[in-house]
Amino acid sequence: MQGRDLSLNNILFNRSVQGIFYQIVTLALVILAVIYIVDNTARNMVARGLASGFEFLGVEAQFDIQMTLIEYSPTSTYFDSFIVGLLNTLLVAGLGIFVATIVGFTIGIARLSSNWLVAKLAEAYIEVLRNLPLLLQIFFWYFAVLRALPKPKQSLELFDSFFLNNRGLFIPDPIFGEGGTLILYSFIAAIIISIGIAAWSRQRQNKTGQTFPVFYSSVGLIILFVFLSLFATGFPVTFDYPELKGFNFKGGIKLIPELVALTFALSMYTASFIAEVVRAGIQAVSLGQTEAARSLGLNQGQILRLVIIPQALRVIVPPLTNQYLNLTKNSSLAAAIAYPDLVLVFAGTALMQTGQAIEIIGMVMGVYLLLSLLTSIIMNLFNRFMRVAER
Amino acid sequence: MIIRKLTILSAIISLFTVSAATAGTLDTVKSQGFFNCGVSQGVPGFSNPDSDGNWSGIDVDVCRAVSAAIFGTPDNVKYVPLTAKERFTALQSGEIDVLSRNTTWTLSRDAQIGLEFAGVNFYDGQGFMVRSDSGITSAMELDGASVCTNLGTTTELNMADFFRANGMSYEPVVFEKADEVVNAYDEGRCDTYTTDKSGLAAQRTKLADPDAHVVLPETISKEPLGPVVREGDGDWADIVRWSLNAMIEAEEFGLDKGSASSTCATTGNPVVARLCGKEGGNGAALNLGDSWSYDIISQVGNYGDIYEANVGANTPVGLARAGSPNASYKNGGVLYAPPAR
Numbered sequence: 139m140q141g142r143d144l145s146l147n148n149i150l151f152n153r154s155v156q157g158i159f160y161q162i163v164t165l166a167l168v169i170l171a172v173i174y175i176v177d178n179t180a181r182n183m184v185a186r187g188l189a190s191g192f193e194f195l196g197v198e199a200q201f202d203i204q205m206t207l208i209e210y211s212p213t214s215t216y217f218d219s220f221i222v223g224l225l226n227t228l229l230v231a232g233l234g235i236f237v238a239t240i241v242g243f244t245i246g247i248a249r250l251s252s253n254w255l256v257a258k259l260a261e262a263y264i265e266v267l268r269n270l271p272l273l274l275q276i277f278f279w280y281f282a283v284l285r286a287l288p289k290p291k292q293s294l295e296l297f298d299s300f301f302l303n304n305r306g307l308f309i310p311d312p313i314f315g316e317g318g319t320l321i322l323y324s325f326i327a328a329i330i331i332s333i334g335i336a337a338w339s340r341q342r343q344n345k346t347g348q349t350f351p352v353f354y355s356s357v358g359l360i361i362l363f364v365f366l367s368l369f370a371t372g373f374p375v376t377f378d379y380p381e382l383k384g385f386n387f388k389g390g391i392k393l394i395p396e397l398v399a400l401t402f403a404l405s406m407y408t409a410s411f412i413a414e415v416v417r418a419g420i421q422a423v424s425l426g427q428t429e430a431a432r433s434l435g436l437n438q439g440q441i442l443r444l445v446i447i448p449q450a451l452r453v454i455v456p457p458l459t460n461q462y463l464n465l466t467k468n469s470s471l472a473a474a475i476a477y478p479d480l481v482l483v484f485a486g487t488a489l490m491q492t493g494q495a496i497e498i499i500g501m502v503m504g505v506y507l508l509l510s511l512l513t514s515i516i517m518n519l520f521n522r523f524m525r526v527a528e529r
Numbered sequence: 530m531i532i533r534k535l536t537i538l539s540a541i542i543s544l545f546t547v548s549a550a551t552a553g554t555l556d557t558v559k560s561q562g563f564f565n566c567g568v569s570q571g572v573p574g575f576s577n578p579d580s581d582g583n584w585s586g587i588d589v590d591v592c593r594a595v596s597a598a599i600f601g602t603p604d605n606v607k608y609v610p611l612t613a614k615e616r617f618t619a620l621q622s623g624e625i626d627v628l629s630r631n632t633t634w635t636l637s638r639d640a641q642i643g644l645e646f647a648g649v650n651f652y653d654g655q656g657f658m659v660r661s662d663s664g665i666t667s668a669m670e671l672d673g674a675s676v677c678t679n680l681g682t683t684t685e686l687n688m689a690d691f692f693r694a695n696g697m698s699y700e701p702v703v704f705e706k707a708d709e710v711v712n713a714y715d716e717g718r719c720d721t722y723t724t725d726k727s728g729l730a731a732q733r734t735k736l737a738d739p740d741a742h743v744v745l746p747e748t749i750s751k752e753p754l755g756p757v758v759r760e761g762d763g764d765w766a767d768i769v770r771w772s773l774n775a776m777i778e779a780e781e782f783g784l785d786k787g788s789a790s791s792t793c794a795t796t797g798n799p800v801v802a803r804l805c806g807k808e809g810g811n812g813a814a815l816n817l818g819d820s821w822s823y824d825i826i827s828q829v830g831n832y833g834d835i836y837e838a839n840v841g842a843n844t845p846v847g848l849a850r851a852g853s854p855n856a857s858y859k860n861g862g863v864l865y866a867p868p869a870r
Binding site: 183185186188200201202203204211212281284285289304305383384385386388395396473474475476478482486487489490491492493495 | 613614617618621637638641642643671672673674675680681682685686688689690692693699700701702703704705709712713716717718720759760761
C-alpha cells in the first residue's frame with residue numbers, strides 16, 4: 139500500500155473511524171440501558187415479594203365471563219380466559235373491519251357524487267365522526283341504545299321468534315339434525331361450481347366478448363342446491379327459539395348490547411377515516427381514465443367498478459391498513475362498556491386476581507403486536523396482488 | 530469537541546451506576562411531613578369527597594388516625610382516589626403509602642402481590658340488591674339473572690362461587706368504574722347489583738330512587754375490609770396496625786373523643802392511662818412520641834366515634850352496629866384489639 143500513513147493522528151481524526159466508534163458506543167449504551175431496566179425490574183420484584191413467572195396460566199380462574207365463543211366455566215384456567223378474551227377481541231375487530239370497510243367505501247364514493255345533497259351529507263358525516271373522541275362515541279351508542287330498548291318483559295318481537303330488548307338481540311338458533319352433512323356438502327359443491335362458472339365465463343368473454351350473468355346464476359345455483367338437499371333429507375332443521383324464562387331469554391343465539399354498541403361505534407368512527415382515504419385514492423386516478431372510459435360507452439357504475447377502483451386501490455390500501463390496525467387497537471376501549479374483550483378479561487380481571495402485571499401486560503401487548511403484524515402482512519400481500527393484476 | 534462528547538458520555542454512564550437507596554416508608558414520611566393515602570373514587574361512608582374536596586369516611590379516618598399518631602394532627606394526608614384495578618399497583622409502586630379503600634383481606638392478596646394487611650376496620654359480607662317491584666325476596670331466586678358488578682374485585686369470584694355452589698346460572702356484566710356499574714343497574718341493564726353490603730348501602734344513596742331498591746337478606750361471603758401497606762416495611766405497618774388497634778381498644782375502655790381530655794386528666798385505670806400517653810412510654814417502640822394514642826383519640830376519635838359518624842344508624846348509609854360483626858366482642862361482635870402495652 140503506498141501513501142497510506144497509519145499514524146495515530148490519521149486514525150483518530152479519520153471521519154469513518156470516528157463514525158464507527160460512535161455507533162459502537164451508542165449501541166453499547168442502548169444495550170446497557172435495556173440490561174439495567176430488566177435487572178432493576180427483576181431485583182425489585184424479588185425484593186417486594188411479587189410473584190413472577192407464567193405458572194399462573196394453569197391455575198383455575200374462578201370467575202365467569204359474559205360472552206364466550208368457546209366452552210368456559212369458573213373452573214377453566216387463566217389461559218382459557220386469555221383465549222376467550224382473544225376470540226372476543228378478534229370477533230369485534232373482524233366485524234368492525236367488515237362493516238367499516240363497506241360503510242367507508244360507500245361514504246367515500248358518495249362524497250364525490252355529483253348529487254349535491256348526497257355529497258354534503260357524506261361530508262357532514264365525515265366531519266362530525268372524525269372529530270369526536272371514540273370513547274365518547276362508544277358511551278353514546280351504548281347508553282343511547284340501552285336507554286331506548288325495553289326491558290325483557292316488554293321486548294320488541296318479530297314473528298314471536300326474534301326478540302330485541304336491553305339484554306340483547308335474540309335470534310332462533312338453527313340446529314341441523316340428520317343429513318346436516320349432506321346439506322353442507324351440497325352447499326360447498328354449489329360454491330365450487332359457481333367458481334368454475336365464473337372462470338369459464340371470463341374465458342368466453344376474452345374470446346368472444348359475450349358476457350354471462352355470473353353473479354345471479356351462482357346465487358340461484360346455491361339456493362337451488364341447498365333447497366334440493368333440504369328436500370331430499372326432509373327438512374331436518376329445527377330451531378331453538380329464545381323463550382322468556384324468569385329474568386332473561388334462554389335459547390337461541392344472543393347478541394349482547396355491548397357487542398352491538400362497540401361494533402357500531404368502532405365501525406362508524408373508522409368508516410369516516412376510511413371514507414377520506416377512499417376519496418384520496420379515487421381522486422388520485424387521473425381524469426383521463428374517466429374520460430376514456432366514458433368515450434368507450436361505459437356507464438357510471440361500470441367506470442367506477444372496472445376502471446377507477448382497481449387503480450385507486452394502489453393508493454388506498456396502505457392507509458387502509460393503518461385504519462384496520464387502529465380499529466383493532468381501539469377495540470380495547472371495550473373495557474369502558476363491559477364488553478369482555480382481551481383487555482377487560484385478561485388485563486383487567488385476571489391481572490387484578492393474580493397481581494402479575496408484567497407478565498399479563500406483556501402477553502396482551504404481544505397479542506396486539508401479532509394481530510397488527512398479521513393484518514399488515516395480509517394487506518401487503520393484497521397490495522402486491524393488486525399491482526400484478528394491473529399489469 | 531472530543532472533551533465535550535466524552536463529558537456527555539460519562540454523564541450518561543454514571544446514571545446507570547447510581548442505585549436508589551431504599552429508605553423506609555416511615556423515614557420518608559417523617560421527612561416530607563405528609564403521606565399518601567389511597568382511597569376510593571367516592572363510596573359514601575367509607576371515602577367520599579364533599580363539594581369542597583374534603584374527604585370523609587371510615588377508611589379516611591384510619592389514615593387520619595395514622596397522621597395524628599405521627600404528626601399530632603390528622604390533616605397531613607394527601608388522598609389519592611383509585612379504581613379497583615389500579616389500587617394495588619399504586620401501592621406496590623410507591624405512589625401511595627397506605628391503601629384504605631374497603632379492600633378485602635384474602636390469602637392471595639396478602640401473600641402473592643408483595644402487600645400486607647394491617648388490620649380490619651370493617652367486617653362485611655357480599656350481598657345482592659334488586660328492585661323492590663321485581664318481587665324477589667331471596668338470593669336463591671336469582672337463577673338466570675344478569676348481575677352487574679365491578680371489575681377485578683373479590684365480588685366477581687364470590688359471585689361465581691355462589692351461583693356454582695347452588696347450581697344456578699347467571700350473566701355477569703362487569704364494568705371498570707363503580708359509577709358505571711350503578712348507572713347500568715339503574716338503567717335496567719341488569720336485574721341485580723352485587724358488592725359488599727356496606728357498598729350496596731352506600732351506592733344506594735346514589736340511585737335515582739333509593740327506596741325503590743332492596744338489599745336481599747343473604748350474605749354470601751366474608752369480606753373483612755382493612756388498610757394495606759407494602760410488605761417488608763415493618764415499622765410503617767406497625768404504626769398503621771396499632772393506630773387502628775388503639776381506636777378499638779379506646780372504645781373498649783370508654784375513652785372517646787368528646788371526653789378524652791377530662792377522662793385522661795382524672796383516670797386511675799392504668800390501661801386508660803397508657804392510652805392517654807401518661808405512662809407506659811410505648812410510643813418509642815413505634816418510633817413515635819408518647820402522645821400518639823392520645824392524639825388519635827382526641828382528634829379523630831375511637832372506633833365507635835368514627836363508625837357512628839360515617840356509617841352508623843343515623844347516617845344516610847345507615848348500618849346498625851348492634852348484631853353485626855362490627856360490634857365489640859363484649860357485645861357479641863368480632864371487634865377485639867390486642868392490648869396496646
